[in-house]
Amino acid sequence: MNYDKDSRPNGVDTITGEVLAEAMPWIKNITGKTIVIKYGGSAMVDEQLRAEVMADIVLLKIIGVNPVIVHGGGLAISEAMKRFDMPVKFIDGQRVTTDAAMKVVRSVLAGQVNQELVEAMNEHGRVAVGLSGADGATIIAEQASEQLGRVGRVVRINSQLLEDLVSANYIPVLASVGIGEEPGSGFFNVNADVVAGHVAAAIGAHKVFFLTDVDGLYRDFDDKSTLISRISLDEVREMVDKKQVSTGMIPKLRSCIRALDAGVHRAHILNGTTPHALLLEMLTDKGVGTMIVPPDGDAAFDSTREGSFASKLV
Ligand SMILES: Nc1ncnc2c1ncn2[C@@H]1O[C@H](COP(=O)(O)OP(=O)(O)O)[C@@H](O)[C@H]1O
Numbered sequence: 001m002n003y004d005k006d007s008r009p010n011g012v013d014t015i016t017g018e019v020l021a022e023a024m025p026w027i028k029n030i031t032g033k034t035i036v037i038k039y040g041g042s043a044m045v046d047e048q049l050r051a052e053v054m055a056d057i058v059l060l061k062i063i064g065v066n067p068v069i070v071h072g073g074g075l076a077i078s079e080a081m082k083r084f085d086m087p088v089k090f091i092d093g094q095r096v097t098t099d100a101a102m103k104v105v106r107s108v109l110a111g112q113v114n115q116e117l118v119e120a121m122n123e124h125g126r127v128a129v130g131l132s133g134a135d136g137a138t139i140i141a142e143q144a145s146e147q148l149g150r151v152g153r154v155v156r157i158n159s160q161l162l163e164d165l166v167s168a169n170y171i172p173v174l175a176s177v178g179i180g181e182e183p184g185s186g187f188f189n190v191n192a193d194v195v196a197g198h199v200a201a202a203i204g205a206h207k208v209f210f211l212t213d214v215d216g217l218y219r220d221f222d223d224k225s226t227l228i229s230r231i232s233l234d235e236v237r238e239m240v241d242k243k244q245v246s247t248g249m250i251p252k253l254r255s256c257i258r259a260l261d262a263g264v265h266r267a268h269i270l271n272g273t274t275p276h277a278l279l280l281e282m283l284t285d286k287g288v289g290t291m292i293v294p295p296d297g298d299a300a301f302d303s304t305r306e307g308s309f310a311s312k313l314v
């Protein structure tokens with residue numbers, strides 16, 4: 001065929017080809033590894049976008065990555081509580097959760113959001129299995145404070161069920177509902193960022209990704225030119241200690257610190273409302289979000305965000 005390089009068929013451009021080619025060393029690096037993806041309620045803006053994120057996760061599974069999903073659904077919980085005329089109140093980013101509100105949290109997170117994510121993934125094959133922290137006693141929690149009611153702090157993650165599902169080639173989808181250690185101690189509402197950090201640490205994940213509604217971590221949230229592409233763990237600790245971040249970014253960064261301290265190689269914060277952000281963050285040299293790097297991060301990754309590292313992997 002007489003093929004003109006500058007007018008490719010079907011409008012597919014050279015850039016698409018370059019991006020696909022650039023993905024090769026990253027795919028090579030991540031295949032066979034387990035990663036944790038935390039999908040926040042604020043990123044679940046509409047059904048179409050959510051379906052695209054789930055499709056991207058299935059794509060990762062197809063290329064040999066083992067994703068474990070931890071999800072929130074804070075906005076959906078607030079909407080449901082309002083429908084039941086329940087007061088919606090947060091203290092330091094944690095929802096005040098009465099016994100009655102806990103029933104709503106369970107039905108929204110484990111019943112509604114969880115099953116919608118599972119359904120969206122299973123359109124592409126029977127890969128996803130939904131569970132809450134009560135299943136297999138995966139998330140053991142205890143009351144965080146009297147004031148917050150049924151809000152739980154993580155005592156321990158029993159990771160066996162998650163690991164068994166990964167071994168059997170499923171994608172576990174975990175709702176952030178915890179269960180008390182003692183029989184009959186009931187359910188706890190646990191912040192999903194906190195669960196993701198604990199799960200990544202417990203299963204020895206290679207990387208952890210937080211999909212939220214901002215492009216990443218800003219040095220100064222009011223100045224959108226200060227988006228950070230790459231940052232050291234020590235700097236992140238300093239930002240948290242000096243209270244340079246607020247609201248939902250605090251539990252996210254604390255969870256990144258917990259995961260990296262436990263040996264996870266990288267933590268990433270990215271915009272789950274940007275189409276295919278997860279693929280771009282994972283499989284391109286520059287990425288699109290914020291990557292947090294531990295001090296003794298392995299050298300094979302160290303040219304990321306400064307150019308291609310293909311040559312280091314072949
Ligand atoms: N320095 C910062 N950089 C980025 N986001 C920040 C920063 N400080 C505070 N935030 C807030 O953190 C929010 C993300 O957390 P949250 O609303 O809990 O999302 P999710 O539902 O994804 O967990 C952002 O929408 C933003 O308002």
Ligand SMILES: CC(=O)N[C@@H](CCC(=O)OP(=O)(O)O)C(=O)O
Nearest residue numbers: 040041072073074094095191192
């Ligand atoms: C204790 C606490 O606040 N729990 C959260 C759990 C859901 C969550 O974390 O959802 P996002 O990831 O969307 O924020 C809540 O009730 O909203």
